[in-house]
Amino acid sequence: MNIDQVMITFIAESRELLEQMENALLAVAHDGPEAVNAIFRAAHTIKGSAGMFGLDAVVEFTHVAESVLDKVRDGAVPVSDELVTLLLSCADHIGALVDAVEAGTLEGDTVLPAAGAPLVAALQGYLEGGVSVAAKAAVPMPAHAVSEAEQWHISLRFGADVLRNGMDPLSFIRYLGQMGRITGIATLTDGLPGADEFDPESCYLGFEIGFHSSADKAAIDSVFDFVRDDCQIRILAPHSKITEYIAWLDELPEQRERLGEMLVRCGSITAHELEQALAAQSAAGAAGGEVVPIGTILVDQGAVRAPVVEAALVKQRQAPEAKPQQENRSVRVDADKLDRLINLVGELIIAGAGANLVARRTQIPELLECTSTLSDLVEEVRDSALQLRMVKIGATFNRFGRVVHDVSRELGKDIRLQVSGEDAELDKTVVEKIGDPLTHLVRNAMDHGIEPVDVRAARGKPAQGTVALNAYHDSGSIVIEVSDDGGGLKRERILAKAVERGLVEPGRTLTDKEIFGLIFEPGFSTAEQVTNLSGRGVGMDVVKRNIVALRGSVEIASTEGVGTTVTVRLPLTLAIINGFQVGVGKSVFVIPMDMVEECIEFREADHAHADYVDLRGQPLPFVRLRERFALHGAAARRQSIVVVRYGSRKAGLVVDTLLGEFQTVIKPLGKVFSGARFLSGSSILGNGDVALILDMAALLNGVEADGQAAA
Template structure:
């Protein structure tokens, strides 16, 4: 077994469990027992996995938190805001411990122990000042003593290679002691060879263990997951558990199930034991042997339980459909990135092959390249789909942000989330987290009023910050809104005039005025807080969003609230592009933004046309990019839409739709306006991808200026 790989799996799964634990803590007041059970399961699983690796610091701290959660489950401790805040702090500390495990500094980091001490002390207060239950020391006993009534009987036979595979048999027994009380252990040494045949790297011992605990058989079986292939395990339940199994089988509704599924559901057989029995049944030597006989023969279950399950099975009229299997695998993100890069190069190579085929006009070659293009397009879509993730995971992170910030600033604020199923590229998700965090914190600090002010204005005392996501024209739109006091239009305008950003007397639309808050250092806050008011942040938000080929807009109504709309591309790698020509230059427009193409007649000196009774502003790309040469006699207008903006682009020629691999422009062209990237054509030339958000904003501004 590759221990480094197993450890990485533990680290990844621990972080997922911590995220689940945090989400459950934030909704525990509404979900009640279900959320408490989810929190307990997450903490218990992390503790168990850490115990298998001998990570005592993680085990000891998590054990105290788990003890408090156990009291919460039993109703001995009530859940309030103070306990939720404490457990969230514990969740963070466990995360720091896991980070130390990954860095290899867990044992030597004294600062972690110092940071965890106040949390442990606070947890002990909920345990009535008593120390956490001590781990019970096992006592020596005989095999006959182990099988007494009222306790589990666990029979372990470790394989000879268990030590060579990096596993310590005693570590599993020690962890078992954290789930209950080991009443005794009988060590079996009957497999020990003669002294001259003894191999110090081999394991020859077995154990018969008496164990008292309230956990079920599946939990006990789960202790030995990491050593499953190097040992033989038999778990016999106490007499009272057998009574519970029989009672469950008697009370379960008359629904026809497979025997194995029924035994697993009642807890008398583990999923692993069922899997082993089915494997034996499928083998040639055991063909035709009933599953119940195999399970009894393996010692996994008592005959009385099997007989009760069979009797219940015969009472049911029809079989129950088996649930669909949910299969998934973990794939390293770097491998996906490598795949996308290779697909991009394949598209470029395919474009070159198509160009050669059109030049030669060989029918067989044209047919082959056409088939190849279709397959490449399917491969592209499938590869991009692998990197698409739901934005709900990102939205859920803000439950914690809203919880912590609302406590910090003394406001009662809730987070409302919708559109969690909207998907976008994982690279966009990774880079949008920080801008969204700033927008949410800003809405809470500046947008939501204090409770007394809200009540005086006829609003509920509790403020609301909402996150919403949806797809629109090949983009994903994320809205961050609040029901607070809204932006003060006149104050923003006065501040902009004071700073020289706007000339006095100039007429601006609401959108242009609200857009001024994205200027560097711009702030109308009357006082500086820990969260905002220094004028640093909103300009960074816009810069980060623009770097993702996105745009951001603000709409606000004073006294009612503010909505910030962020529009982002679904992917940063490959798009369907519409190519246009201006002189010898080729430009690419994202196909999802193209609405139609119309003939352009330049018969008047004006910057708009009449499109079916509606004025449509346009921009000449030749003039915008200062390209040399005279325009051709018959030009075209490509009508494009980006969000609520709509305009036309005057071009010389329409080249059609092509798959476009997006390449960055590089640092030399970082300041180039109206461009978001480049692409390599089939003939090796470079085509420039238009930044539609910036281009249409410029068209809109010029149109308003002309109107004024």
């Protein structure tokens, strides 16, 4: 076993479990017992996995938190805001311990474990008499207190190579003692060879263990997950458990299931025991022998008692036939490998475009047919590869539950988070880079947007303020809205501040959109006082810069006294798009295909001095790309207008030629061109030339500015 690889898996899974734990804690007020169970399972799994690696600091701290959660499950400790806040801090501390494990600094570190001491002290207050379950477990249990009927029996045989694989058999037994009370243990030495054949690196011991615990069979079995391939385990449940298993079987829904699956669901056997039994059944069938029923094999192996199997068979016969369900399978893939795949697909598209160009030039029918088939396959590969990198934005939205919980308490405000559209998907790279800007917008909305409770009451608003996150797809982009029902932006104050700083000339008339856009100027702030969260005029300019770097745009709409909505528009992917190519002289430009609505003929003579055309009774402003980019040469005799839409804005682009739709691999512009306006990237054509990708947000803003200047 590769211990380093297993440790990486432990760290990744621990972080996922901590995220689940945090989400369940934030939802515990609404979800009740289901959320409490999810929190307990996450803490228990982390503790169990940490115990396998001898991470005592993680095990000891998590065990105390788990003890409190156990009391919450039993109803002995009520769920309160104070307890939720404490458990969130505990999750943070466990996360810090896991980070130290990854960095290799946990062993010998006395500062980090000591930092959890105040949390342990607070947890102790929720435990009966201030004594934790861990302390109680250390008290010897009288022999007469343990009934044979309540005792698990574990038969354990370690393989000869367990020591060579870096595992200590006794560490598993010690960890087992943390889940309950080992009431008896017998060491089996019948496997010991003679002195001449004895190998000091081999393990020859087995154990028969009496175990008293309230844990279920799956939890006990999970203790041995990391040594599964190097041992044989038989776990025989207490007699008292038989009636519980039968009762659970009676409560199962009326649906057709295999016998083994039913026994796993009710907890009488583990998934591993079922796998072993199925393997034995298959081996017997392959050898030509009689196929033994799976229930008989499980009873013979000591995995389950006969009455439980009989009850499961009765339940199985009562259930109607059901259609088989498709198994959901997934695999964890390194993000770097996906990035490498996307890069290779991009190069494949460029090479395919070159092959198509050669085929059209030679006009060989067989070659044209082959390149056409290749193009279709490349397009399918592109779509599939991009889909691998698409993730739901809900994972990012869920982060803000904790932000709202913590910041609202820091500000002394009652604020709830409302999330919608969490199933909208976008590129993993975009998700990773949008987290920080969204965090700043949410915190800003809570600090400056939501009013204090007394102010809200005076305005007739609910005492609890709302910050809303919403996401949806529109025209090949994803739109994220951050809204609040607070006091809104004060238009006149923003304008006065802008005039004071020289950003706007006195007396100039600006639209609401232009005034609210001033907030994104560096150092701009109208806050009356500086807080720990904001008020220094630092941050909103960074938010806009980060969003623009993702080829996105950001706008603000606000009504004083009602609330504010910040709208962020981003591309679905940063790698490959369907592009519509147009020509202006010898230059080629690319327009994202999802923004193209239609193409119409343009007569220069009819619009020599106009900046709009009549499109079915509606004025359509347009911009001549030749003039916008100062391209030399005369315009084509026959020009076209490409009608594009970006959000709520629509405009036309006057071009010389329409080249059609092509797959476009987006390449970033070099530092020399980083300041170029109206461009968001470049692409390599099949003939090796470079095409420039238009920044539609900047272009349409330019069209609006030209129209207002002309007015």
